[in-house]
Amino acid sequence: MPSYNPEQLVEDRLRESIRQSAAQRPTNHQDDPTSVKFHRHQSYNQLQAWMEQVGIDMQQHRQIIKDVYRILDKRIAISNRSIQNLIHFIKTFVQHEKQNVEYLRTKNKDINKLFQDGQTLYYPKLDETIKEICNYDQGNAIKILNLLDGIDKFIKEKLDFNIEMFETGISIHRDQYRKAFSNFASSSSKLTKYRRKHQGLYQRQMQGENKGKDLYHTERKLIDSFLEMAKLQKTMGQAVTRLFDEVKKQEVHRYQIVVTSLRMYLDKHVQLSQSKQQQISAQEELIYGLINQLEPEQVVQSFEVSNFLSQDVARIVQKMLGKQLLTLPQLQDFLCNYPDAYIKLGSVQENHSLVKLRIKNAQIDCGNVLKTWKPCQIIATIDNNVLIYLKETNEFKGKFLCDSSQIVQKTRVPLTAEIKCTKPGFIFDSTKTALLQLEAQDFDSLHGLLFKQPK
Structure with a gap:
């Protein structure tokens, strides 16, 4: 394959x-x-x-x-x-064993009184044996508790x-x-x-x-x-x-x-x-x-x-x-x-059928006071608009209507030009501009697209 x-x-x-x-x-x-x-x-x-x-x-x-x-x-x-x-x-195992310990400690109360009447011991040797059994149980209880202490520590740590x-x-x-x-x-x-x-x-x-x-x-x-x-x-x-x-x-x-x-x-x-x-x-x-x-x-x-x-x-x-x-x-x-x-x-899924002119290598001034040039792309579309996008971020920087925009060269080296769109208003006209750096052939193409004979 x-x-x-x-x-x-x-x-x-x-x-x-x-x-x-x-x-x-x-x-x-x-x-x-x-x-x-x-x-x-x-x-x-x-x-x-x-x-x-x-x-x-x-x-x-x-x-x-x-x-x-x-x-x-x-x-x-x-x-x-x-x-x-x-x-x-x-923990259930620990609890069960602790219950055994409690049993070992409490069961001796009854077994200690076999064949006794107050202070009278009828079978002294039997009493001695029972005491040893009780001591044995107590030893087991202590042994169990020591083992359980290790388990509690293990659970925690x-x-x-x-x-x-x-x-x-x-x-x-x-x-x-x-x-x-x-x-x-x-x-x-x-x-x-x-x-x-x-x-x-x-x-x-x-x-x-x-x-x-x-x-x-x-x-x-x-x-x-x-x-x-x-x-x-x-x-x-x-x-x-x-x-x-x-x-x-x-x-x-x-x-x-x-x-x-x-x-x-x-x-x-x-x-x-x-x-x-x-x-x-x-x-x-x-x-x-x-x-x-x-x-x-x-x-x-x-x-x-x-x-x-x-x-x-x-x-x-x-x-x-x-x-x-x-x-x-x-x-x-x-x-x-x-x-x-x-x-x-x-990222390249752009349909060329909507584009009349594409300028890939241009720069636009994005500064407020000092000039700050950033690479941009200029697109002229079949809807009769010129659109400007920053290359790095794809940020939209403006739309200029072809029918109401002009581009004027400012300097030759490097070639800078100002594109300007004027929109008539009721009292005052509004103007939008962008300062661009272009190749000479790109300026000519854009100029031909926007240029209008003076009336």
């Missing part, structure tokens, strides 16, 4: 989706390639196909993230319940401390995931809002309404919103992967403590019974053997893909990655980095 190329997989699916969408487009005046409506329809159709395919793949990726988190959340709950049950089991450390380690990463999910939900709502605005503008423009709005700018805002959402989904994947690693690490440590607890429990039983027998019993030996077989590797194996994910979920990931087998590193890379293909492709 060929190596995994996520961008190629995405492009192939997108190309097929666009082809099918184009085949379903009705034949009418929009099919005139020279009309503005045709370009609008073509751009809208392509972007809808893009968003549809994006929605399918990103939703599947997001669902896998949620599935992994749900499984981890369940594993955390099971682990916490198990350690509490173990503590209860050991090992088990209770593990609960605290487990929760501390897990909660940090779980909170990060929840925050990432919350941020994603907000971004998703914003994307829905931009999709509605884009659809509404397209429908109005196709009906002949324009009112100065620009379809290219609306599309760009929609794509930017998608890119923001995709990056936040990537953050979700990274957060759930870190949580996965932390749960796995904490579970390995907890498993080792559980094994130590079971060995300690058996050791105490053996110590309590050593006065009755010189060697451990066959059953005790069997249990020791089973405990020695408990290795942390069993925990590691439980987090492998084949044991962690259901077969249905694993098959979905395999299909999305184009792989027959799925390893844990591949799953984690999928969770963290799968949106990268869409982020990279989405």
